Amino acid sequence: MKRDLEAMSRTAYDLVIVGGGISGASIAWDAALRGLKVALLEKEDFAHGTTSGSSKLIHGGLRYLQNGELALVRESLRERRIWEMIAPHMVFPLPFLLPTYGQGMSGKLIMSVGLTFYDLLSYDRNRLDDPDKKLPGYKTVSREEALEIMPSLKKEGLTGGKIYYDCQMFAPERLCLEFILGAAEQGADAANYAEVTGFLERPGGNGKRIEGVRVKDRENGKEHEIRGALTVNASGPWADKLMGLAEENPPRQLIRSKGIHLITRQLSGETALAVKSEIGGHFFVIPWRGHTIIGTTDTVFSHEPDAMGVTEEDIEKFLLVVNDGLPGLGLTRGDVQHFYVGLRPLIDETPEEGTKDSYNASREAEVFDHGEKHGIDGLLSALGGKWTTSRNLAEEVVDKAAKKLGRKLKPCATESTPLYGGAIKRFRPFLDEAKQRHQRYAPDIIDNLGHFHGARMDDILEIAGTEPKLEERLDDQSPDIGAQIVNAVRNEMALHLDDALMRRSGIGTLGRPSPQLIGKAAGLMAEELGWDGARREQEIARLSRYFSTKPSGTA
Structure with a gap:
């Protein structure tokens, strides 16, 4: 490209x-x-x-049932299955725990009715060839089981929980x-x-x-x-x-809805949670790539969209909401390893003089x-x-x-055509076979290439084989190798360091990479694009904006 x-x-x-x-x-x-x-x-x-500011979910929108948006929920559930088929290296099942409290909207009965309907609307969810992609129906867990998954749940009135399934993207x-x-x-x-x-x-x-x-x-x-x-x-x-x-x-x-997310250490094992806070509504706790995403806020953003960012005040306020919903967690600013933000573009149907409501x-x-x-x-x-x-x-x-x-075109084929790296029948056997073929590489390197490049991973390894430094890890802890950076420049239109580290590889999406990794990646791009020393330093400085908050009042 x-x-x-x-x-x-x-x-x-x-x-x-x-x-x-x-x-x-x-x-x-x-x-x-x-x-x-x-x-x-x-x-x-x-x-x-x-696109990069989402909660990484491919989901049916369980809460949309409350608004009576049945057609949207059914559309989303149908599309969820299609995503699993066309991007098997990128979209995976994810269990969610819904804690139950009392007898009202958060009670066992109402939750069971809603989840039964959700499962009925996703009647075709398991029409898939890969057994690892199939989604079970919801199940009920006891109070003790719910607390084992997340000990920090509010214990007063907790009666147990429901576990249901949606899907998650590895790298949107x-x-x-x-x-x-x-x-x-x-x-x-x-x-x-x-x-x-x-x-x-x-x-x-x-x-x-x-x-x-x-x-x-x-x-x-x-x-x-x-x-x-x-x-x-x-x-x-x-x-x-x-x-x-x-x-x-x-x-x-449009109504622009600002949604911030926080990334922390792993908090809830392999199970996501949907949690309600009395001071800030619902939020998710989502396991992702060995970490946890907590998100999202949902507030009307009235500034220019280019001005969007995360402020320290945003983080402080959201931590109050999270600690209210999970009172035993006690998260502090020091627990936040990374943060990011997205703007949802929602069609404005507010009557004139009405109050905007993004949620x-x-x-x-x-x-x-x-x-x-x-x-x-x-x-x-x-x-x-x-x-x-x-x-x-x-x-x-x-x-x-x-x-x-006025054109008669071929029928739409995106429902069944694998994406660029998606020509994989079953992902786990695909990875196992790749590790056997490429035993000179550590298993975590092959896992990483399989997730990010899928069926095209051999293209990266072909580049890696041309020079020893392109086979090397970008730092001692990273599964990413130099060939990924070079491929991003040569074949994927990466023009800046942040293009390669934030959107071609995902290296920076878990937080600021090590100076060693940044330096090595910048050096590889400098060789490919002819940067001098000053330009290289400019690119490193430009990358820093993704790990810095904006002043309050500007975002």
């Missing part, structure tokens, strides 16, 4: 997609598979924003990238650090027609025009801002055609939605695009 905005400016596309998060990536993959010529543009790095940034890599393999063109600054317009119909976009290359400042028969706005929390470049009063507004706002998605009522033909906006349903949203967008283009 090569970045070439000059060549893209000389190409006529069927679809120009703005936004390189999971929505735009899914649309690019679906459209390319169906034979459309696709351009994908992202103003930062791929998976930079909301990498999973998003696989859509883009797959689309590129099917002929799509993509560019990161390509900021759309305006639309190419001409008079048409009862208004105007969009014929593509103006793009600024943020790496060198050059301006380009990328032309396409149809432009798709898939820019997530920036979607209404992008609409504003086409019309003064965008027809759809209860629907996670439903919408495909909006600006030509139908607003006289701006050639522009579609994919709004709202969530990680779990992004593939289905993409199918809806491409179906609508085909009608707009």
